[in-house]
Amino acid sequence: MDKKKLTFIEESGLMFEQLGMTRMVGRVFGYLLVSDQDEVSFEQIREVLGASKGSISGTTRQLIQIGLIEPVSLPGDRKTYFRITELELGKLLKSRMELFGRFSKTLANARNVKNREDSVAGWLLEASVFYGWIGDQIDEVIDKWHREKDQIIKTKIGTKKNE
Amino acid sequence: MDKKKLTFIEESGLMFEQLGMTRMVGRVFGYLLVSDQDEVSFEQIREVLGASKGSISGTTRQLIQIGLIEPVSLPGDRKTYFRITELELGKLLKSRMELFGRFSKTLANARNVKNREDSVAGWLLEASVFYGWIGDQIDEVIDKWHREKDQIIKTKIGTKKNE
DNA sequence: TTTTTTGTTCAAAACTTATTGAACTAATTG
DNA sequence: CAATTAGTTCAATAAGTTTTGAACAAAAAA
Numbered sequence: 546m547d548k549k550k551l552t553f554i555e556e557s558g559l560m561f562e563q564l565g566m567t568r569m570v571g572r573v574f575g576y577l578l579v580s581d582q583d584e585v586s587f588e589q590i591r592e593v594l595g596a597s598k599g600s601i602s603g604t605t606r607q608l609i610q611i612g613l614i615e616p617v618s619l620p621g622d623r624k625t626y627f628r629i630t631e632l633e634l635g636k637l638l639k640s641r642m643e644l645f646g647r648f649s650k651t652l653a654n655a656r657n658v659k660n661r662e663d664s665v666a667g668w669l670l671e672a673s674v675f676y677g678w679i680g681d682q683i684d685e686v687i688d689k690w691h692r693e694k695d696q697i698i699k700t701k702i703g704t705k706k707n708e
Numbered sequence: 709m710d711k712k713k714l715t716f717i718e719e720s721g722l723m724f725e726q727l728g729m730t731r732m733v734g735r736v737f738g739y740l741l742v743s744d745q746d747e748v749s750f751e752q753i754r755e756v757l758g759a760s761k762g763s764i765s766g767t768t769r770q771l772i773q774i775g776l777i778e779p780v781s782l783p784g785d786r787k788t789y790f791r792i793t794e795l796e797l798g799k800l801l802k803s804r805m806e807l808f809g810r811f812s813k814t815l816a817n818a819r820n821v822k823n824r825e826d827s828v829a830g831w832l833l834e835a836s837v838f839y840g841w842i843g844d845q846i847d848e849v850i851d852k853w854h855r856e857k858d859q860i861i862k863t864k865i866g867t868k869k870n871e
Numbered sequence: 872t873t874t875t876t877t878g879t880t881c882a883a884a885a886c887t888t889a890t891t892g893a894a895c896t897a898a899t900t901g
Numbered sequence: 902c903a904a905t906t907a908g909t910t911c912a913a914t915a916a917g918t919t920t921t922g923a924a925c926a927a928a929a930a931a
Contacts, residue, residue, distance in 0.1 A: 550821050557818075565728045581823050588908095599892070602909055631827065638842065651723050654716060665741060677864070686845045697841055766879090766920085
């Protein structure tokens with residue numbers, strides 16, 4: 546396997562780790578991203594990543610659960626293959642934003658628990674409104690993306706040439 | 709200490725854990741949020757949370773580093789006190805969005821590593837543009853918040869009464 | 872200067888999470 | 902049906918992280 550690809554796979558592992566998932570999740574996802582095949586077999590993943598069957602089994606399960614990859618089975622072939630789910634963009638972001646929604650609720654709750662209307666209480670009110678509001682705003686931005694993406698992508702590629 | 713507050717402190721711990729920080733970080737922050745004092749001493753935090761000095765020392769350091777709390781010292785008092793930093797809203801969100809910026813770069817990089825212009829490559833282009841673009845959009849949304857927050861908060865409180 | 876207070880540091884312990892590997896199940900082939 | 906292949910499960914282990922606690926440093930008080 547191409548050295549560049551292996552490097553990329555490790556990078557991907559580290560990135561996913563930073564996003565709160567495991568390194569192995571990032572590696573498997575990274576491998577499927579850069580593979581030159583449409584789908585890759587369980588055994589091939591295990592071999593390239595040098596991991597155990599148990600590890601690949603658990604990791605692919607997680608990735609399927611998150612929705613980042615999907616299993617593929619072929620007639621006349623008992624192996625399981627995997628491929629990248631071409632996610633609707635914004636879904637991952639939306640799910641991350643839900644964390645902020647919960648953060649917002651916790652902040653609102655903090656306010657109820659306080660015995661004093663001090664400056665922190667004022668800030669808590671503002672913050673809980675903010676994090677609630679921002680969720681809706683981001684939904685709108687994502688809608689805008691779907692409406693205008695062709696234009697946005699064209700523009701982006703255009704400007705890239707002049708960098 | 710109020711039972712409601714202790715419950716809140718634990719909730720806060722769990723939430724911060726989910727955001728990728730430690731439980732103790734969440735607890736200290738939670739305690740400062742709901743405390744009825746403007747600032748709280750090191751020893752008081754240690755006592756309420758039933759943790760060691762070493763633990764409080766490391767945790768407060770982290771929280772200061774993130775910018776969520778700040779140390780306060782008083783003349784004629786050798787103790788260190790801590791209080792919530794009344795963060796400009798949106799800063800936390802912005803720093804989280806930087807992760808998406810990096811995600812975007814990683815996706816763009818994956819595209820360079822591939823030897824084939826397949827459907828995943830197309831998706832990678834779209835995704836890397838998306839995650840770059842969304843960062844700017846969110847900056848705009850945050851600016852909008854600062855311009856219109858008074859109105860937004862008033863509206864939110866108004867609707868809350870009718871829930 | 873000696874003592875006390877306040878907080879820091881860091882090695883060890885406790886805990887948590889990820890990974891392996893061997894035994895197992897399910898499905899297919901011959 | 903027996904043999905083979907593919908993948909799962911789970912207990913044991915490895916790896917990593919957090920917390921403690923004892924020794925230490927800094928600063929103020931006596």
